[in-house]
Amino acid sequence: MRHEKIAPQLMVALENYQEEGRAGLIRHMRSLGVIPSVGSPKPARAVVFIHCEEQARLDSLAQYGIRVNQPRGRIRTAFLPIESIGPLSDDPAVERIISSHYLRLRMDVAPGKVHIPEFRRNSRLSGKGVIIGIVDTGIDPNHPVFLGRILRIWDQTLTGPGVAEGGYGLELIGAQLTASRDREGHGTHVAGIAAGFDPVFGGIAPGADLVIVKSDLQDAHIADGIRYIFRIAHDLGRAAVVNLSLGGHYDAHDGSDSLSQIIDMESGEGRIVCCAAGNEGNDNIHAQGIIPAGALRTIRFRIPTGMVHLAALNGWYPGVNSLEVSIRTPGKFVTPFQGVISSGSYVRTYTLPDARIRIATPGPDPANGDHNFFIEMGAPPGLPVRGGTWQLRVRNISATDARLDIWTLDDQISPEVVFTGASVKDSMKIGSPGAAAGAITVASYTTKVQWTDIDGHVRTVGLVLDDISDFSSEGPLRNGKQKPDVTAPGAMIVSCLSADSQPSRAEMVNPSFLAMAGTSMATPFIAGIVALLLERDPKLGPQDIKTLLRAHSLIPGQSAGTFDPKWGFGLIDALGL
Amino acid sequence: MTDYKKLDAALATALESAQDSEAPLFSVFIHTEPTSDKAKVAFLEKLGVNIGSGEQLIFTGTLSAHAVRELSEQPWVRYLKLSRKLRLLNDPK
Numbered sequence: 001m002r003h004e005k006i007a008p009q010l011m012v013a014l015e016n017y018q019e020e021g022r023a024g025l026i027r028h029m030r031s032l033g034v035i036p037s038v039g040s041p042k043p044a045r046a047v048v049f050i051h052c053e054e055q056a057r058l059d060s061l062a063q064y065g066i067r068v069n070q071p072r073g074r075i076r077t078a079f080l081p082i083e084s085i086g087p088l089s090d091d092p093a094v095e096r097i098i099s100s101h102y103l104r105l106r107m108d109v110a111p112g113k114v115h116i117p118e119f120r121r122n123s124r125l126s127g128k129g130v131i132i133g134i135v136d137t138g139i140d141p142n143h144p145v146f147l148g149r150i151l152r153i154w155d156q157t158l159t160g161p162g163v164a165e166g167g168y169g170l171e172l173i174g175a176q177l178t179a180s181r182d183r184e185g186h187g188t189h190v191a192g193i194a195a196g197f198d199p200v201f202g203g204i205a206p207g208a209d210l211v212i213v214k215s216d217l218q219d220a221h222i223a224d225g226i227r228y229i230f231r232i233a234h235d236l237g238r239a240a241v242v243n244l245s246l247g248g249h250y251d252a253h254d255g256s257d258s259l260s261q262i263i264d265m266e267s268g269e270g271r272i273v274c275c276a277a278g279n280e281g282n283d284n285i286h287a288q289g290i291i292p293a294g295a296l297r298t299i300r301f302r303i304p305t306g307m308v309h310l311a312a313l314n315g316w317y318p319g320v321n322s323l324e325v326s327i328r329t330p331g332k333f334v335t336p337f338q339g340v341i342s343s344g345s346y347v348r349t350y351t352l353p354d355a356r357i358r359i360a361t362p363g364p365d366p367a368n369g370d371h372n373f374f375i376e377m378g379a380p381p382g383l384p385v386r387g388g389t390w391q392l393r394v395r396n397i398s399a400t401d402a403r404l405d406i407w408t409l410d411d412q413i414s415p416e417v418v419f420t421g422a423s424v425k426d427s428m429k430i431g432s433p434g435a436a437a438g439a440i441t442v443a444s445y446t447t448k449v450q451w452t453d454i455d456g457h458v459r460t461v462g463l464v465l466d467d468i469s470d471f472s473s474e475g476p477l478r479n480g481k482q483k484p485d486v487t488a489p490g491a492m493i494v495s496c497l498s499a500d501s502q503p504s505r506a507e508m509v510n511p512s513f514l515a516m517a518g519t520s521m522a523t524p525f526i527a528g529i530v531a532l533l534l535e536r537d538p539k540l541g542p543q544d545i546k547t548l549l550r551a552h553s554l555i556p557g558q559s560a561g562t563f564d565p566k567w568g569f570g571l572i573d574a575l576g577l
Numbered sequence: 578m579t580d581y582k583k584l585d586a587a588l589a590t591a592l593e594s595a596q597d598s599e600a601p602l603f604s605v606f607i608h609t610e611p612t613s614d615k616a617k618v619a620f621l622e623k624l625g626v627n628i629g630s631g632e633q634l635i636f637t638g639t640l641s642a643h644a645v646r647e648l649s650e651q652p653w654v655r656y657l658k659l660s661r662k663l664r665l666l667n668d669p670k
Contacts, residue, residue, distance in 0.1 A: 137665065166627050166637070186665045220604045220637040220660035224627070248663040250587060258606035258658045262635055279669035345581050347593045358593060360586035366608075366656040374586030414670055432663075471669030518667035 001086035007511050010099040017082050043081040049098040050078050051144050056093035110447045110489035115575035127205025127531035131240040132194050133229030135222050136187030138214035140498035141177040145196035153212040155180040166224040185501025189516050190245045192496030194524035201494050201513050204528025219259045230271050239270035239538035243527040245520035247278045249407040251432040252316050253478040256368040260436035267438040269541045274527040275434040276519035277443045277484040278473030283415045287406045287423035291396040298391050299423045304416050305387025311417045312409040313375040319364040321402035324395040329355045330388025354386050429473035430483045438542045441483045444469035444490025444522040445571050451515050454508040475565040484568035486549045490522030552577050580649040588659035595642040604660035607636040610653045617653045
């Protein structure tokens with residue numbers, strides 16, 4: 001028996017069978033495709049996936065009672081007696097044997113809920129000839145769902161001479177691809193949704209090729225990655241769609257930031273960028289206030305104790321207004337009010353007994369003409385920022401009322417510094433790059449709330465089934481422009497697990513796939529659809545794609561074409577695309 | 578003389594805390610005027626900025642505080658913005 005070819009979960013079941021007989025398989029009935037046949041003269045059987053050579057002839061395995069369901073293909077399914085797993089693994093054409101899972105078909109609901117299978121069947125589209133570019137945490141180059149379809153990886157985190165778009169990192173092709181690993185697992189999961197090839201957990205465009213940029217997530221390097229993918233696609237004469245399942249709130253929330261500008265410049269015919277709307281639907285990261293002329297207003301925000309080492313506020317208001325800002329710490333100490341500083345350095349540092357505050361108040365921003373301020377709250381090196389309730393005090397010294405929008409920023413994986421009180425505003429939470437005018441910005445819809453993990457435990461998440469995901473960030477943009485564009489399934493989505501990542505076992509459904517949620521997952525769903533559309537017409541541009549998506553999206557209970565800041569133009573329905 | 582009008586608030590704030598003015602600590606976007614001035618490309622190359630075809634208007638590079646200040650003085654530089662690390666958008670609360 002070639003143990004290395006057999007998936008761990010199946011191996012465990014096999015050992016239980018060898019030690020305890022059929023009774024040892026009962027515990028695997030719910031998690032594996034195992035039929036113990038206790039009390040029956042029939043042998044215990046299992047349903048498995050076989051990864052093998054494309055043209056491998058497996059007919060001879062019939063002598064062991066193994067019924068292979070497909071005559072050809074790299075991944076096939078089979079029904080076999082448990083005892084025959086050994087002979088199956090001995091066949092030189094067989095590369096891997098993976099257990100089937102009873103609940104898989106019930107979990108794999110997202111594509112069906114928006115009619116992807118029907119669309120692909122009717123159109124015969126698979127994304128073939130199109131490049132899907134993923135700028136993310138990398139990819140598991142050995143995952144069988146991507147076999148032979150990763151054209152290149154630009155690993156920005158490896159030491160090397162770089163590429164034309166950036167003199168850093170290492171470009172990998174062919175056998176070199178395995179030098180790049182995805183230790184976070186996010187990029188592999190995203191790539192699987194867009195383009196994975198798997199009979200159960202396959203992605204939307206399983207015929208598309210992939211160009212991967214493993215990024216350090218700096219937005220300047222993400223911009224370099226977008227340019228790299230489009231250059232490769234151009235050199236190969238292919239259309240391309242780039243997936244960006246990431247975002248931030250350092251920008252003006254109007255698409256005028258550098259990354260959004262580059263997306264707008266680089267997009268065009270056969271060059272599409274899809275961006276996540278964001279996951280801050282439940283996070284009070286945005287505050288808004290109308291500050292009357294001559295008035296003082298206070299906006300409260302809370303910093304958790306002991307965990308945040310950098311907290312900041314990013315505020316924006318019209319260039320015609322002039323505001324002065326001051327910070328009050330939890331110890332009730334205050335900085336002076338600081339207004340717009342038009343000459344020399346506009347940054348001032350204030351050392352208070354319980355914090356060090358830096359306030360930057362430049363003149364109008366050259367990109368959009370608006371005023372902004374940036375306030376950084378720090379502590380002595382190595383210590384966290386003081387926890388508690390802080391206050392931003394704002395004084396309007398201009399002759400007209402001013403609308404102020406502010407976003408909190410911190411150094412945590414998800415937002416921890418949040419506004420409290422009446423200034424909290426559940427809108428305008430789509431930042432860069434989702435704010436880019438040319439990008440297709442994607443909100444998340446919940447198609448699954450329960451799954452069975454690798455240990456057989458039923459896991460349930462607190463989301464409303466068949467509704468917009470509450471975590472999905474709301475638009476519109478600060479300048480009133482409509483975002484997001486469209487909604488797609490984003491929770492809970494089962495896709496590829498990177499072998500180099502260490503997810504929670506509660507997320508894993510088997511050794512090769514796991515369930516995740518977020519607009520990160522909704523975005524590659526749309527990127528995959530865009531790849532299908534580009535296969536049909538490689539000349540489609542961002543506006544063409546948006547028009548098509550809008551025409552085939554709907555908010556439940558609303559008339560077609562209705563925009564909502566949470567849904568965009570609604571949930572995609574691929575049936576008539 | 579640093580032209581602070583060309584620096585965004587985050588970059589100006591970060592410059593304030595730079596201990597070593599020659600260390601390449603700042604990943605930035607460099608927004609430039611549309612000019613065919615060869616001095617622009619030469620200047621950017623000297624700083625180690627990726628110029629690509631040289632025809633684009635927005636460049637990226639990792640620069641020292643000194644280089645950022647020097648760039649801000651160039652007439653063909655419109656403004657400079659600090660690159661920021663973005664978040665992955667999975668695992669929502």
